[in-house]
Amino acid sequence: MNGFLKTSQLPYCKGCGHDLIAKKSAEALEKLEYAPLDVIVVTDIGCHGIIDKCLNTHTVHGLHGRSVALGAGISFGIENPGKKVLVFIGDGGSTIGLQHIMEAARLNLNMSVVVHNNMLYGMTGGQTSGLTPRGFCTTTSADGNPFAGYDICELAHTAGAAYSSRIMGVGDISGELTEAFSVEGFSLTEIMEICPSYGVKLNPRRKLAEIVESSGRKTGVWKNERTGFVLEQGKKCNDLMEELKEVENDFPARLKGNLSLVLSGSAGEGIQSAATLLAKAAMRSGCHVTQKGSYPVTVGVGFSTAEVNISTEPINFHGIGVPDVAIITSEDGLTHSKKRIEGMKGGMLFLDDSLDAPSTGAEVIKRDFRSVGARSACLYAVFYFAMHTKLVDTEAIFMTIEESGMAAKMPLDKIKEKIQA
Amino acid sequence: MQKTSNERKVLIDGSRLITESMARAGADSFIGYPITPANLLYLYASRRMPLMLSAPDEITTLQWMSGLSATGKIPVTATSFPGFALMIESVNMAFMMELPMVIVLVQRLGPATGTATCGAQGDIPLLKGMISGGHQLPVLCTSDFNDCWKLSAKAVHLAVELRTPVVLLTSKEEVMTQKSFSTGVLDAIEPVSRSFYRGKEPYRSYNVERDELVPPFLPVTAGKWQVRLNASTHDKNGILQHSNDEAIGNTVRLERKARETLSGYTFYELDEQEGAGTLLVSYGITASAARDAVKRMREKGKKVSLLVPKTILPAPAIYSEIIGKYKKVVIAEENINAQFADLLFGTRIPSSISIVGSAGRMITPPEILNEEECV
Structure with missing residues (x-):
């Protein structure tokens, strides 16, 4: 017993390797001159996790298989390098929480993990885990596990752990643990044991060393020369509100009442940015606006539809069923918005002249919107709508583009020429 | 009241308001995992939160948040149903460990992966039943941009004050739609004031004084006293117990904590019109249509109130009391199984209540209320 343990009578079955691991871990921490409250021991569900009450360290007892992720979170939050995060986990927990181990190893987080590998789920009745060796008998593999187990050390090493080791859970392992716990960055130590309640009974006459050897596993240490995790954050913004550009009210009011527009085309053809420009230009005339996008989950293919409301009154509900104006610049857009266009009993449909107008009560206005290039077709259509209806000032759209810094990427001269013609 | 800035008219979405509000209220870290329609929150948080980390999955997200919270940080994440479903066991853990954090749940059309880019209001039953044992954690729901600002800050304060995870419920249509907005209407946000245990006696992670319901907090980085956090049934020291009186008493306290402090975080908007016999009830995204519906009816000379x-969650009793005063009540929400009415009344929904619902599209103002329904 030392300062890390409250008692030498640990709550484990006679012959269980967990008893040895807890005691030798305590010795290792003491050798490294940690004080008990410098250490946060994170455990989870499994026999290893019942050690908490015997420890004088801080203890965090979480969910089955998640202790590495929980310990990682603690590691991220620790600003004092004198603190130590020590995670205990079993072979079952390592199976369900494998991703967490890989992630902590990849990032080389400053923490040490001890895998209590007794080759089965001891707490729940001796079932097969992902680390159970081929041929090892468990309550659910009475004839021996037909599959090889994960090599957790190799996985952690490949993922980038600074230090991975496998040791036999017999004798004085405090030296090996001291080395593992002193690593800067991520260390994982797999300790091989046999569960006295299930493993010994179900595998009579087999010895630990023979089982480990026959599974092809070797004891040893595997290192990656890396420095421990350092939290690096990119440039931060101190105020998300201040970085938003104010939209000036610098154009005379044009619209009276409300106007709803649907702009529909193909993904990647600038539908959403054209809608945003239209909305901002309308704001410059003192209008209230809303703008939302609708598209399939695939980002770069299929339709892209934007809905814009413009009103002289504040807008609560921003949904649009049948719009006052539809702007359609591609077949994808026409297909997606066809039902709405067919429902229009009036209003205007601005349609690329390559498309056939569906049956609609709207006035159909066809132009060669795609002639300025597919990516600018909707922008041209928005300008044409503004010029044609005079409900939004074309100059307000031009100014909004200039101020956005996007002008160089747009064929504005060509569009100007077109709308003036 | 102090304003955050001069009157500035901007085109803004709810995600930006929520993120900025939480940062000002004291949230200092964000763990992200991509999911539509919550991605704007992740994007803004990556630039605004002092600490931002990209997790490899949603279970890890909640575990990392819990670890950060254990060290005294106030973490936030944003997700939608599929991600939230993966988080639930870990949310239970954070609830049991009593770790402050905020989860922004952006609703989208289900079931399963449903339609990621289509809004919905379908997650109330999930939120009501997500903690094993039927316990409740606070769920606040935004109904407009002002709520995105005010309630987000409240969620951060509440998480710290009650030492609990808090869910901020919203939907795709609120966090991805841009609207013209005057920043001058936004109230200043007070950062949460946080104090840690300073007692002379050894710290016990789940010990409360007399009638108190929230134990003082101490991070696991403390140097003076031992801190024990536990997701399993535990006593006041945080030691795992099977079911002794002290441990069950602790679980009972968790049940009482959210419910008996509810009056301190009961937020609602009640626009009552004198003489109205009809009450319209709507929350979240559908509240915007409800406000328009009420306006339309009043312009036609009809009397109607709005709640x-x-x-x-927990559902405040005041809602049933208000509803009980009206001859005719319409509850509108974007689902097809009357989730809010079910929350208040179960299977015995009073005959005075009619339900307006939809799947896969926003409910429009005319659908909610017609003139004949105004009594």
Whole structure:
């Protein structure tokens, strides 16, 4: 017993390797001159996790298989390098929480993990885990596990752990643990044991060393020369509100009442940015606006539809069923918005002249919107709508583009020429 | 009241308001995993939160948040149903460990992966039943941009004050739609004031004084006293117990904590019109249509009142009391199984209540209320 343990009578079955691991871990921490409250021991569900009450360290007892992720979170939050995060986990927990181990190893987080590998789920009745060796008998593999187990050390090493080791859970392992716990960055130590309640009974006459050897596993240490995790954050913004550009009210009011527009085309053809420009230009005339996008989950293919409301009154509900104006610049857009266009009993449909107008009560206005290039077709259509209806000032759209810094990427001269013609 | 800035007219979405509000209220870290329609929150948080980390999955997200919270940080994440479903066991853990954090749940059309880019209001039953044992954690729901600002800050304060995870419920249509907005209407946000245990006696992680319901907090980085956090049934020291009186008493306290402090975080909007016999009830995204519906009816000379619940869980009793005063009640929400009415009344929904619902599209103002329904 030392300062890390409250008692030498640990709550484990006679012959269980967990008893040895807890005691030798305590010795290792003491050798490294940690004080008990410098250490946060994170455990989870499994026999290893019942050690908490015997420890004088801080203890965090979480969910089955998640202790590495929980310990990682603690590691991220620790600003004092004198603190130590020590995670205990079993072979079952390592199976369900494998991703967490890989992630902590990849990032080389400053923490040490001890895998209590007794080759089965001891707490729940001796079932097969992902680390159970081929041929090892468990309550659910009475004839021996037909599959090889994960090599957790190799996985952690490949993922980038600074230090991975496998040791036999017999004798004085405090030296090996001291080395593992002193690593800067991520260390994982797999300790091989046999569960006295299930493993010994179900595998009579087999010895630990023979089982480990026959599974092809070797004891040893595997290192990656890396420095421990350092939290690096990119440039931060101190105020998300201040970085938003104010939209000036610098154009005379044009619209009276409300106007709803649907702009529909193909993904990647600038539908959403054209809608945003239209909305901002309308704001410059003192209008209230809303703008939302609708598209399939695939980002770069299929339709892209934007809905814009413009009103002289504040807008609560921003949904649009049948719009006052539809702007359609591609077949994808026409297909997606066809039902709405067919429902229009009036209003205007601005349609690329390559498309056939569906049956609609709207006035159909066809132009060669795609002639300025597919990516600018909707922008041209928005300008044409503004010029044609005079409900939004074309100059307000031009100014909004200039101020956005996007002008160089747009064929504005060509569009100007077109709308003036 | 102090304003955050001069009157500035901007085109803004709810995600930006929520993120900025939480940062000002004291949230200092964000763990992200991509999911539509919550991605704007992740994007803004990556630039605004002092600490931002990209997790490899949603279970890890909640575990990392819990670890950060254990060290005294106030973490936030944003997700939608599929991600939230993966988080639930870990949310239970954070609830049991009593770790402050905020989860922004952006609703989208289900079931399963449903339609990621289509809004919905379908997650109340999930939120009501997510903690094993039927316990409740606070769920606040935004109904407009002002709520995105005010309730987000409240969620951060509440998480710290009650030492609990808090869910901020919203939907795709609120966090991805841009609207013209005057920043001058936004109130200043007070950062949460946080104090840690300073007692002379050894710290016990789940010990409360007399009638108190929230134990003082101490991070696991403390140097003076031992801190024990535990997701399993535990006593006041945080030691795992099977079911002794002290441990069950602790679990009972968790049940009482959210419910008996509810009056301190019961938020709703009640626009009552004198002489009205009809009450319209709507929350979240559908509240915007409800406000328009009420306006239309009043312009036609009809009398109607409006209730917009913002504290969804635990369900405050005041909602049933208000509803009980009206001859005719319409509850509108974007689902097809009357989730809010079910929350308040179960299978015995009073005959005075009619339900307006939809799947896969926003409910429009004319659908909610017609002139004949105004009594």
